[in-house]
Amino acid sequence: MLRYIASRGLRALITIFLVLSFAFVILRLSGDPALLILSPDAPPEALEAFRKGWGLDAPLWRQYLGYFLNIAEGNFGQSMRDGRPAIDLVLERIPATLAITLPAFALKLLIGVPAGIFAALHRNSLIDRLVMSLSVAGYTIPSFVLGLVLVLVFAVNLGWLPSGGYTSPWHAVLPIVTLGLGGAAILARFTRSAMLEVLGQPYIRTASAKGLIWRRVVTSHALPNAAIPTVTIIGFMVGSLIAGAVVVESVFSWPGVGRLLVSAVANRDLAVVQAILLLVAACMVTSNLVVDALYGWIDPRLRSGRTVKAGG
Amino acid sequence: MASIETTPLAAEAEKAERGKLSRFLEAYPPLVIFGITWIAATLIVAIFADLLAPYIYSALDLKARLAPPVFMGGTWAHPLGTDELGRDVLSRLVISIRISLLIAFASTILSATIGVLLGFLAAHFRGLVEQVVLTLIDFQASMPFMIIALAVLAFFGNTLTLFICLMGFYGWERAARIARGLTIAANEQGYAASVRDIGASPLRVYGLHVLPNIASTLIVSVTLTFPEVILLESGLSFLGLGVQPPLTSLGNMVGYGREYLQSAPWILLAPSAVIVLTTFSISMVGDWLRDRLDPTLR
Numbered sequence: 188m189l190r191y192i193a194s195r196g197l198r199a200l201i202t203i204f205l206v207l208s209f210a211f212v213i214l215r216l217s218g219d220p221a222l223l224i225l226s227p228d229a230p231p232e233a234l235e236a237f238r239k240g241w242g243l244d245a246p247l248w249r250q251y252l253g254y255f256l257n258i259a260e261g262n263f264g265q266s267m268r269d270g271r272p273a274i275d276l277v278l279e280r281i282p283a284t285l286a287i288t289l290p291a292f293a294l295k296l297l298i299g300v301p302a303g304i305f306a307a308l309h310r311n312s313l314i315d316r317l318v319m320s321l322s323v324a325g326y327t328i329p330s331f332v333l334g335l336v337l338v339l340v341f342a343v344n345l346g347w348l349p350s351g352g353y354t355s356p357w358h359a360v361l362p363i364v365t366l367g368l369g370g371a372a373i374l375a376r377f378t379r380s381a382m383l384e385v386l387g388q389p390y391i392r393t394a395s396a397k398g399l400i401w402r403r404v405v406t407s408h409a410l411p412n413a414a415i416p417t418v419t420i421i422g423f424m425v426g427s428l429i430a431g432a433v434v435v436e437s438v439f440s441w442p443g444v445g446r447l448l449v450s451a452v453a454n455r456d457l458a459v460v461q462a463i464l465l466l467v468a469a470c471m472v473t474s475n476l477v478v479d480a481l482y483g484w485i486d487p488r489l490r491s492g493r494t495v496k497a498g499g
Numbered sequence: 500m501a502s503i504e505t506t507p508l509a510a511e512a513e514k515a516e517r518g519k520l521s522r523f524l525e526a527y528p529p530l531v532i533f534g535i536t537w538i539a540a541t542l543i544v545a546i547f548a549d550l551l552a553p554y555i556y557s558a559l560d561l562k563a564r565l566a567p568p569v570f571m572g573g574t575w576a577h578p579l580g581t582d583e584l585g586r587d588v589l590s591r592l593v594i595s596i597r598i599s600l601l602i603a604f605a606s607t608i609l610s611a612t613i614g615v616l617l618g619f620l621a622a623h624f625r626g627l628v629e630q631v632v633l634t635l636i637d638f639q640a641s642m643p644f645m646i647i648a649l650a651v652l653a654f655f656g657n658t659l660t661l662f663i664c665l666m667g668f669y670g671w672e673r674a675a676r677i678a679r680g681l682t683i684a685a686n687e688q689g690y691a692a693s694v695r696d697i698g699a700s701p702l703r704v705y706g707l708h709v710l711p712n713i714a715s716t717l718i719v720s721v722t723l724t725f726p727e728v729i730l731l732e733s734g735l736s737f738l739g740l741g742v743q744p745p746l747t748s749l750g751n752m753v754g755y756g757r758e759y760l761q762s763a764p765w766i767l768l769a770p771s772a773v774i775v776l777t778t779f780s781i782s783m784v785g786d787w788l789r790d791r792l793d794p795t796l797r
Binding site for chain 2: 198201202205206209210213323324326327328329330331332335336338339343350426427430431433434437438448449451452453455457460463464467468471472475
């Protein structure tokens with residue numbers, strides 16, 4: 188088990204390293220920030236001073252090293268637009284993002300998992316077909332279309348809810364529903380296929396053949412085994428709590444991390460984009476690690492150090 | 500046909516006939532037929548976009564701004580209405596379908612190629628190469644692609660070619676995983692080993708023997724990637740960071756149509772419907788293909 192966690196931890200570190208390097212390469216080699224921030228016809232001395240101020244005149248490897256040292260110290264650089272530390276700009280947006288992604292996450296779990304389990308247990312019934320149709324719809328309707336249709340119906344036509352903004356709890360309803368429904372559909376689909384896979388296994392047949400009541404077969408044999416693939420997708424959803432609402436935040440003018448990212452990208456604000464990229468990577472990697480630890484707990488076979496088979 | 504008309508035989512024939520129909524419907528469910536038809540239709544639209552578009556997609560008609568579509572009281576001059584600059588929505592839709600499908604096709608092919616090549620490399624060399632590929636797969640799978648795409652797009656600027664290449668990195672890890680797994684299995688099977696023993700080069704073994712054997716599973720994985728690329732492209736274009744004006748794509752139309760959600764909802768409803776129907780159709784056909792080609796993948 189320890190070895191298993193350690194190898195996963197190493198992978199996590201490598202992922203973080205890759206993200207850092209990726210950010211560095213992409214952001215530094217894509218153009219001269221001095222020309223982007225100041226205009227190309229700025230006086231050469233000003234450009235030079237800017238480059239010096241941001242350490243852009245050092246050789247690349249020195250920049251690369253300095254970049255890692257800075258990040259190790261928690262210094263993500265300053266927003267090139269308003270001069271404030273990038274990490275502060277990002278952190279102050281997190282509560283707004285979590286205010287919609289956390290309830291949406293709860294909604295996904297509350298709708299998706301039970302619907303998937305129920306559909307699998309009543310395979311080919313009317314409800315199963317309904318769940319599956321809704322799930323396909325949820326999967327194929329992009330969030331911005333769902334969001335805009337909800338706005339059109341509930342804000343424009345019915346006038347029940349505000350269409351965008353951040354002033355009252357009512358403003359959060361449509362973004363939460365938009366995020367939650369889409370995620371619930373994906374989760375329902377995953378849960379259903381995981382359950383169906385498990386229900387077809389010989390040990391389920393054995394369990395019911397030995398006279399176990401069906402409820403027990405489901406709760407103590409089917410559900411724990413179906414939990415493994417489901418936990419993976421839930422882990423991904425946890426990891427994207429911070430950055431999973433880029434589009435939805437834009438649809439509803441919600442002042443979260445996602446909108447900050449979009450505007451930082453549009454303004455080419457390197458430091459802010461970097462900080463968000465790293466934050467997202469850290470979240471994803473952490474939730475992956477937790478999921479891996481959970482696997483060990485759910486699936487005792489893994490504790491003995493056997494590797495998990497990658498699902499295709 | 501023989502002229503035997505006895506009742507039991509006729510009844511049996513009728514039963515067989517009905518069996519044929521229900522068997523046909525079972526093999527080709529209505530939704531799948533709809534999906535195939537829709538995909539074919541969009542392909543035709545994409546190919547003949549120039550002929551089908553009634554106007555030049557960027558042509559302004561300032562006198563007919565925000566004209567409603569026919570079914571909302573408009574005229575046949577602009578069947579799907581016009582936008583805020585009087586550009587014909589139908590013409591823009593047709594061109595958008597072409598651009599969106601072009602991006603989706605090119606990117607999906609690119610991503611499948613990258614994935615298969617890396618999968619083959621991993622399976623062929625094993626050892627360090629395989630570890631590197633697996634780490635890359637892990638990296639790609641653990642980062643939301645949208646975030647990576649946003650970073651790359653903003654800092655490299657945006658051209659159609661660059662955008663397609665970027666989208667081509669979406670989903671390669673899925674193809675790579677499948678290709679690696681199946682190739683390792685294939686290498687242990689007789690056919691790959693025997694071709695190799697005859698003296699075939701690795702290129703020949705993988706290209707002519709392994710690839711055709713794993714193709715069906717790969718095609719199924721491509722049907723998963725394709726609609727996701729459409730969704731991703733339309734999402735990015737919706738944010739204004741994907742396909743750039745004056746070019747237009749489905750997501751693009753929805754993005755600027757949003758400004759006119761109250762006064763002219765038709766600008767965004769038509770492209771939205773096309774996005775949804777297209778991804779829906781491909782998913783339906785993909786699921787169906789998966790059942791037919793590769794029951795183990797379910």
